Amino acid sequence: MFDKDLRTMIDDVKDGRMNRRAFVQRMIAVGLTAPMANQILSIGGVAMAQSPNPYKPTKRGGGGPLKLLWWQGPTLLNPHFATGTKDQDGSRLFYEPLASWDADGHLNPILAAEIPSIQNGGLSKDAKTVVWKLKPGVKWHDGKPLTADDLVFNWEYAIDPATAAVSGGTYADMTVEKVDDLTIRITFKQPTPFWANAFVGAYGCIIPKHLFAEYKGSKSREAPNNLKPVGTGPYKFVEFKPGDLVRGEINPDYHMANRPYFDTLEMKGGGDAVSAARAVIQTGEYDFAWNIQVEDEVLLRLEKGGKGKTLYAVGGDIEFIALNFTDPNVEVDGERSSMKTKHPILSDARVRKALALLVDRESIKKVIYGRAGRTTANYLNGPEEFVSKNTKWEFSIEKASALLDEAGWKVGGDGVREKDGKKLKLLYQTSINGPRQKTQAIVKQACQKAGIDVELKSVVASVFFSSDVANPDTYSKFYADIEMFQIPMTQPDPALHMRRYHSREVATKENKWQGRNFPRWVNKDFDAAVDAADTETDPLKRADLYVKSNDLMWQDTVVIPVMHRAAVEACSNSLRPALSGWANQTDNLQDWYRES
Amino acid sequence: MSQYILRRLMIAIPSLLGISLVLFVVLALAPGDPFGELATNPNVPPEVQAALRAKFGLDDPIYLRYLHWLAAMAQGDWGFSFVSRMDVDTLILQRLPTTLYVIGSAQLLALLIAIPVGVYAATRPYSIFDQIANTFAFIGFSLPTFFTGILFILIFSVKLDWLPFVYSTDIKATGIAWALEMVRQAIMPVMVLGLFQAASMTRFVRSAMLDVIRLDYVTTARAKGLGQAKVIVKHVMRNAMIPVVTLIALQMPAVFGGAIVTEQIFRIPGIGSLLISSILANDTPVVMAVTFVFACLVVLFNLIADVLYGWLDPRISFR
Numbered sequence: 001m002f003d004k005d006l007r008t009m010i011d012d013v014k015d016g017r018m019n020r021r022a023f024v025q026r027m028i029a030v031g032l033t034a035p036m037a038n039q040i041l042s043i044g045g046v047a048m049a050q051s052p053n054p055y056k057p058t059k060r061g062g063g064g065p066l067k068l069l070w071w072q073g074p075t076l077l078n079p080h081f082a083t084g085t086k087d088q089d090g091s092r093l094f095y096e097p098l099a100s101w102d103a104d105g106h107l108n109p110i111l112a113a114e115i116p117s118i119q120n121g122g123l124s125k126d127a128k129t130v131v132w133k134l135k136p137g138v139k140w141h142d143g144k145p146l147t148a149d150d151l152v153f154n155w156e157y158a159i160d161p162a163t164a165a166v167s168g169g170t171y172a173d174m175t176v177e178k179v180d181d182l183t184i185r186i187t188f189k190q191p192t193p194f195w196a197n198a199f200v201g202a203y204g205c206i207i208p209k210h211l212f213a214e215y216k217g218s219k220s221r222e223a224p225n226n227l228k229p230v231g232t233g234p235y236k237f238v239e240f241k242p243g244d245l246v247r248g249e250i251n252p253d254y255h256m257a258n259r260p261y262f263d264t265l266e267m268k269g270g271g272d273a274v275s276a277a278r279a280v281i282q283t284g285e286y287d288f289a290w291n292i293q294v295e296d297e298v299l300l301r302l303e304k305g306g307k308g309k310t311l312y313a314v315g316g317d318i319e320f321i322a323l324n325f326t327d328p329n330v331e332v333d334g335e336r337s338s339m340k341t342k343h344p345i346l347s348d349a350r351v352r353k354a355l356a357l358l359v360d361r362e363s364i365k366k367v368i369y370g371r372a373g374r375t376t377a378n379y380l381n382g383p384e385e386f387v388s389k390n391t392k393w394e395f396s397i398e399k400a401s402a403l404l405d406e407a408g409w410k411v412g413g414d415g416v417r418e419k420d421g422k423k424l425k426l427l428y429q430t431s432i433n434g435p436r437q438k439t440q441a442i443v444k445q446a447c448q449k450a451g452i453d454v455e456l457k458s459v460v461a462s463v464f465f466s467s468d469v470a471n472p473d474t475y476s477k478f479y480a481d482i483e484m485f486q487i488p489m490t491q492p493d494p495a496l497h498m499r500r501y502h503s504r505e506v507a508t509k510e511n512k513w514q515g516r517n518f519p520r521w522v523n524k525d526f527d528a529a530v531d532a533a534d535t536e537t538d539p540l541k542r543a544d545l546y547v548k549s550n551d552l553m554w555q556d557t558v559v560i561p562v563m564h565r566a567a568v569e570a571c572s573n574s575l576r577p578a579l580s581g582w583a584n585q586t587d588n589l590q591d592w593y594r595e596s
Numbered sequence: 597m598s599q600y601i602l603r604r605l606m607i608a609i610p611s612l613l614g615i616s617l618v619l620f621v622v623l624a625l626a627p628g629d630p631f632g633e634l635a636t637n638p639n640v641p642p643e644v645q646a647a648l649r650a651k652f653g654l655d656d657p658i659y660l661r662y663l664h665w666l667a668a669m670a671q672g673d674w675g676f677s678f679v680s681r682m683d684v685d686t687l688i689l690q691r692l693p694t695t696l697y698v699i700g701s702a703q704l705l706a707l708l709i710a711i712p713v714g715v716y717a718a719t720r721p722y723s724i725f726d727q728i729a730n731t732f733a734f735i736g737f738s739l740p741t742f743f744t745g746i747l748f749i750l751i752f753s754v755k756l757d758w759l760p761f762v763y764s765t766d767i768k769a770t771g772i773a774w775a776l777e778m779v780r781q782a783i784m785p786v787m788v789l790g791l792f793q794a795a796s797m798t799r800f801v802r803s804a805m806l807d808v809i810r811l812d813y814v815t816t817a818r819a820k821g822l823g824q825a826k827v828i829v830k831h832v833m834r835n836a837m838i839p840v841v842t843l844i845a846l847q848m849p850a851v852f853g854g855a856i857v858t859e860q861i862f863r864i865p866g867i868g869s870l871l872i873s874s875i876l877a878n879d880t881p882v883v884m885a886v887t888f889v890f891a892c893l894v895v896l897f898n899l900i901a902d903v904l905y906g907w908l909d910p911r912i913s914f915r
Contacts, residue, residue: 069762072873075680083631083679164651169641221681241690242680243873244865245765268762270863270873275749279762283753286762462878466629467645473627514642 053102053578053591055259061250063261063594066575068586069286071276073243073269078226079205080158080165085584088202089290090246090267092586094141094231097204098132098151099196101582103313105383105492107196108588111135111146111206111232111255113182116195127191127537132199134182138255140208141230141237148178151199153209153216162217167203174198191535193542194493201491202584206232234260234590243269254590261593274298280570281308287594288577289570290585295435296370299568308573312371312566315581316382316489316497319373321359321428321443321482321560322519323352328427328479335509337478339520345424346481350407352557355482357400358446359560361393367442368435373563380550381564382581383492385539388547391554393561400450409451417451429457429473429480431464436484439562469512476513478520486565492582494546495534501553503527521558597906601899608895615891616884620665623880624658630678630878652678665884675881679874684885688867692852694765695866697778698785698859699851705790706797707844713794714801718809719828729798736795741788745861748784759784763864785862789855793847800843804836838908845901849893853886 057063074090075083082088098112107115113133116122122131138146155176158167173189176198186198198204208230215223229237232255235248248265268286276289277299284307292299292310299310327341345351361375377393380386409417409424417424428443430436437458444454457480459473464485472479489497499505500516503523507515526549533545553559569585571577574595578588630652631645649655653664668675674684717726753761760781767777808814809832817831856868863869867886874882905912 065768075677075877076682078681081681161647164648166640166644166648168644168647172641221676226681239766241765241865242677242682242687243870244691247766264768266766268764268863270865270869271762271860275761275861275863278749278754283757283761285760460627462629462876463627466627466878467631467642467649468627468629471627511642512646514646516642 053108053588054576055591055593056576056595057258057261057593060252060254060258060260061263063263065264065266066262066592067286067288068265068267069271069276069279069289070267070269071271071273071289071291074240074246074267075242076226077229077237077240077246078207078223079203080154080163080167080207081220081226082202083166085202085291086269088584089586091205091229092202092233092584093235093246093248093265093267093589094229094233094237095205095207096232097201097206098134098199099204100587101201101492101580102578102588103580103582105580105582107200109135110590111138123195125537127193127195127535128188130186130188130195131179132184132186134184135255136182138232139253140210140232141251142208142211144208144210146206146208146232147181148184149181150206150209151184152176152178153213154206155198157207157212157216157220158203160217163220165220170203171198191537193533193535193537193539194491194495197491197493201587235262235265238264245269256590259590277302277310277570280572281305281310284308284572287572287575288585292568292570293433293435294568295368296372299370299570306573308570310371311569311571311577311579313569313579313581313585314374314382314564314566316380316492316494317486317565317567317581318376318379318381318489318561319439319484319486319563319565320379321355321484321562322478323355323482323557323559324478324480324519325522325558326520328481333509336472337520339506339508343481344422345426348407349557350403351409354400354403354407354450355447355452356557356560357394357396357403358450358452359393359443359562360395360446361562362395364439364442364562368438369563369565372566372568374566376561376564377554378550378564379553379559379561380494380497380546381561382489385543386494386546386550388550388554390547390551395446397446397449400446404450404452411451415448415451416453423453424451425453425455426481427455427457428482428484429459429464430484431461431475432458433461439484467512467514474513476507476515476518478507478518483518484562489582498530498546498549499534501526501549501558502530519558521553521556523552523556526552597903601903604899604902608899612888612892612895616666616669616888617662619884619887619891620662621658623883624661626878629654630880665881669888674885677874677879677882679877679879679882684881687870687882688885688889691865691867691870694763694864695853695859695868696851698763698782698864698866699789699855701782701786702789702793702855703844703847703851705786706793709790709794710797710801711840714798715805715828715833717798718802718805719824721806726802729802733795733798736791737799739792740857741792741855742857742861744792745784745788745858748788749861752784761862763862765865785858785864789858797840797843801836801840804839805832808832808836834908838905841904841908842901845897845904846894848897848900849890852893853890 070086072086074087076087077091079091079095082091096110099107099109099115102108109115111134113135114120116130116132140146155171157163158165158171175187177185179185211225211230212223227240234251234254236251238247238249240246246267250260250263273292273294277292277294279285280289281302282305303309323346324337324343326337326339327343328337330341332338332340365373365375377391378388404417409419412418428440430440440456444456447454463471463473464475466474475483475485501521505515505517506520507513507518529545529549533542536542536545567581576593576595578591579585631648653661677684677687680687713729717729720726749761752759763781767774769777814831817827853867856872859866859868871886
């Protein structure tokens with residue numbers, strides 16, 4: 001790329017010859033955007049700019065109640081056990097991480113005194129250690145001080161298999177040690193370019209050692225504080241009824257000036273997304289509702305009422321159709337979709353390309369997702385620096401038909417193509433969910449026109465996404481020809497998102513279908529690119545590797561991206577929430593206020 | 597009498613065991629996984645999910661899991677929720693007051709409407725009043741609660757803005773204001789459920805009354821010169837109420853079991869919404885406890901109904 005120029009520019013910024021803004025603008029000019037430019041500066045040795053959320057109140061409290069409506073209420077309040085986002089959101093009301101992601105994908109310090117960088121000595125050049133400094137004077141809600149011991153304890157707690165914490169993966173492959181009372185050092189086993197995972201974001205929330213030390217390991221579920229959180233957050237715990245209600249009150253000793261704004265906090269659970277949207281947008285009973293997966297048409301109608309509006313936070317969540325590279329109808333050694341087989345139809349790249357041409361993304365956006373979706377050709381859609389510009393998509397039944405003709409699939413008497421006496425018939429499965437069934441219908445219609453007979457199948461979400469080894473209908477077993485669902489991107493880094501398609505991740509009977517590569521696609525170049533990116537410390541080279549791996553997936557048509565989805569929230573007109581597509585909705589709760 | 601009750605309770609034990617076995621096996625065979633939500637989260641490695649399954653004993657054979665459950669239940673341990681990581685009895689007790697209040701009020705409302713309307717309609721069959729009552733009863737039980745619930749919300753919350761449609765267990769008021777708010781937010785769900793119940797019950801009361809009102813002893817009572825009110829209340833109603841008591845007794849477990857659909861619509865944190873969210877999350881211990889307690893209540897109230905028969909009609913003896 002323009003490696004040398006860039007180094008000079010970074011030096012210019014360091015020495016003050018060029019200001020940050022100019023640097024970021026130059027970067028944008030060459031096709032990168034703000035978050036990337038900032039990441040470059042960060043590893044290049046410049047402290048990362050913090051883009052604080054706009055916050056107007058000049059004193060703490062006085063904002064009255066904040067009423068949140070989560071149509072699936074939190075069922076537990078320990079961040080290390082938070083199975084779903086609802087639990088993470090609930091825990092995050094009281095517990096805090098060292099830093100959270102803001103709307104631009106920047107780190108925003110919460111409990112940290114500053115964001116580690118090479119310049120401040122927080123990051124090592126080999127990307128193997130991170131030193132975090134805690135903000136002095138932070139107190140737990142019970143008055144005890146927050147120290148480095150708490151952080152070390154959280155790491156020990158999470159990695160102890162007997163604790164059965166879901167955060168275990170976040171803290172694996174590293175050691176955390178105390179440097180002094182307010183400093184910790186994280187040492188990674190391998191160079192880790194994406195160092196901001198442990199102690200950051202949803203799974204990074206820190207629980208107090210003095211209340212949980214006795215309950216590490218197999219006694220973890222007996223801890224009384226699993227249900228009565230004592231954190232450091234802007235709101236103190238009052239009451240919790242699983243699935244129904246979480247209540248909090250202002251923390252008068254909160255460690256950030258003038259924050260929080262609201263005096264009390266209520267998170268109500270239950271019901272469904274449409275009526276949640278109604279309670280916020282139409283009747284104004286609540287201030288904010290989460291995850292409004294409702295057709296855009298309905299939302300537009302509700303918004304005419306005028307008490308609230310919808311907000312969109314763009315991250316990297318992708319709804320896509322995956323193609324099976326193995327044969328789901330042949331059993332080898334008691335295993336369908338076995339790696340020893342090849343898909344009789346889809347192993348032909350021309351058929352896969354034809355299928356991609358038959359997904360009318362524009363109509364799907366128009367009819368189903370509306371403002372909450374963006375059409376894309378890429379599997380990897382963010383942050384901006386990792387997004388490939390080399391790919392394109394189109395919808396064309398003619399081109400698809402031509403490709404199928406070329407592949408030897410001729411139109412038969414009944415309008416369905418056939419080859420060697422075999423019909424071109426595909427089973428298309430997904431989970432039960434309104435938009436997904438509509439998408440299935442749109443794709444099926446186009447396929448029919450091109451002479452492909454598509455059989456639709458929908459599986460209840462709790463089965464489709466289960467890890468139940470005995471169930472044939474899970475997405476990871478993939479006993480269908482094509483399947484569709486959404487994979488969320490939980491952090492502004494593609495490492496976990498892309499590693500899934502590595503050949504060692506293939507889901508097989510041997511690993512009880514726990515492997516995450518469910519299309520069972522194997523490509524040596526892809527493996528090499530992802531492996532190299534895992535330890536590549538140069539941010540530009542690393543971004544190139546991920547762009548390359550995305551392009552490989554596109555060339556091979558491993559998946560057909562349907563929609564790049566944004567998170568949709570309903571919000572009252574006066575509330576000013578701080579949201580980010582890279583974080584949970586409550587991650588920057590301390591910055592929420594109401595415009596009077 | 598006490599011997600009779602004791603005998604009935606003894607008979608209940610094997611049937612409850614049978615019920616629990618069937619429930620457990622069906623739940624164990626049902627597909628799904630309480631940790632399914634972790635599957636698409638790239639932050640959680642699959643091993644973590646597998647470790648969780650192992651920790652909660654989900655990989656053990658069914659008979660072993662059933663025996664564990666039975667042994668714990670016998671000692672009063674209702675189990676431990678996978679999803680909330682807390683004891684199931686706490687979870688249920690937390691939800692019980694709301695359910696009792698809302699569903700109980702609805703049942704009460706249904707009775708208060710059904711008995712007078714049914715009785716009065718039966719005394720004047722095919723009169724204008726009877727016709728109107730019948731028409732409303734038909735409309736009432738033809739409209740499902742999920743429809744009337746949403747209709748009520750649209751009319752009273754969205755259009756008129758009189759009543760809240762999100763039920764809150766946490767009302768920031770005390771004394772009279774608190775009580776008033778409790779009533780205000782319960783009006784819609786109680787109406788929806790109560791009117792639905794009342795509709796079918798009215799029909800039932802009416803036909804039970806009509807069966808009795810034509811009997812000879814009623815004519816005799818009238819011939820003795822007793823007033824209409826006395827004949828109806830003392831002579832007809834007491835006998836006509838026997839089938840009605842059965843119906844009500846069998847409805848009682850539902851008061852504890854909650855109303856799944858209505859609770860979901862109005863976000864009432866009752867047993868019904870706990871049951872449905874636990875089913876959706878595959879939280880077997882909670883589903884098991886709720887359904888089993890429900891089964892126990894059905895058995896218990898059947899017994900109560902039988903005992904009440906004897907009180908209403910001394911000719912029925914306990915043997």
